[in-house]
Amino acid sequence: MQHYDLIIIGGGPIGLACGLEAQSAGLNYVILEKGCLVNSLYNYPANMTFFSTSDRLEIGDVPFVSNNAKPTRSEALEYYRRVAIHRKLHIKLFESVEQISRTNQENDEINYTLKTNKAEYQAQHIIIATGFYDIPYLMNVPGEDLPKVTHYYEEPHFYALQKVAVVGANNSAVDAALETWRKGAEVTMIIRQSEIGSRVKYWAKPDIENRIKEGTIKAYFNSEVAAVRQDEIDIKTPEGIVTIQNDYVIAMTGYQPNLDFLRKIGITLSNDEVLKPTYDEETQETNLPNVYLAGVICGGMNTHSLFIENSRIHAVKILQKITGKEIHQPNY
Structure with missing residues (x-):
């Protein structure tokens, strides 16, 4: 069984941002993505144009240059692919997490066991950055x-x-x-x-x-x-x-996050229709110790409150909590 300091679930833009921060902090990490790289973006309409400008989609201080002020889907796929390859991010694609369980060690160190469709892992910290594009209404x-x-x-x-x-x-x-x-x-x-x-x-x-x-x-x-x-x-x-x-x-009736997965592993949700997960907005840590949320999943059913541009900072918050060190904040 492979052991990591940090496992990031979700290989979208925010998951990649978390990977970049983990890499900079010198952590032993891996990103697990159940589909292709930035799977949600890949499933966007072929001719889609973003509402955001390219600079607001940048991660890890890597410039995103597009032909127009509003980048297209194909430009975004090229950008995030270039970031992942150039920065040599540790990513396992087409590997879905099926189960997470907590296993305390004799020294009371917190560890989690993750089972996927391909393997089994252990990690001290977990970031869930799974987005909301997988389950249509x-x-x-x-x-x-x-x-x-x-x-x-x-x-x-x-x-x-x-x-x-x-x-x-x-x-x-x-x-x-x-x-x-x-x-x-x-x-x-x-x-x-x-x-x-x-x-x-x-x-x-x-x-x-x-x-x-x-x-x-x-x-x-x-x-x-x-x-x-x-x-x-x-x-x-x-x-x-x-x-x-x-x-x-x-x-085109919209999509929803996989909140059942959060419930299954023990993350509590609000009792209203928003079903917002419980987490500390300063550190992104949930009610499960060492388990963090990043990206649009933080909004529960309110999927229009968080986007790439205002979720990138989650990676910095989480890695500051994990390492206990002040981290250089990109120009977000």
Whole structure:
């Protein structure tokens, strides 16, 4: 069994930031990622543009240079890949953590045993930086399990000349609607609210609103999908059920963190709908000694409160707590 000073669960930007700080502190560490490098970013739409500027996505004082002020997904993948390779970060990919248990030593030193789908490890400290992009919110309607329904949108060409329903009204839904429409899809948006989401990127919001106003993209507001069938869908609208012809459903209904995993290992959550994990905001340490949270997982179900740009500092806080030393803080 391999023993580490620190194991970091999650190989996204914040997990990599934690790895960089651990490396600088001289710790024996490893990053365990259940998918590919920066797996969540990899699953973003192919043509996605970040809302943040490139400097706000930098980690470990490594410059992020992009062609435009707002970097693209491909530029971000290149940047984080370059950081991981150039800094020789110790990362094990496609290895998911399945179980964590505490094992106290005779000298009362705290240790944890981690079991993955490939191996078993021990560590004195654990950082959980697992993000929230793995578990989609389901519509919970008949037919949602049909192959024509997806909760992850990749790129628009596949939907050319097809009748496409896009569910949702925030950034991912707006991007999917505009991109597929521009590639020749007949697009219908199904929106639970009365308007396009207020957090939609400022350059996309007037675009989608104008397309809806002119009728080139059809939108049902205050509505939701009631059922999905092979060639059509039912939409529950304020006027009643409307049935339309349909080839594909892109359900951009949002995603949620794996809070069950936190519960399973003993981290307590708040008793309200936010389900915010218990942790010290000065050190990021949870109610489990030597177990820390970093990144968007800290917000519980409030996944819009933390991003790469305001979570990078978590790595510094945690490593200061682990080492007991003041750490140079990057220009965050």
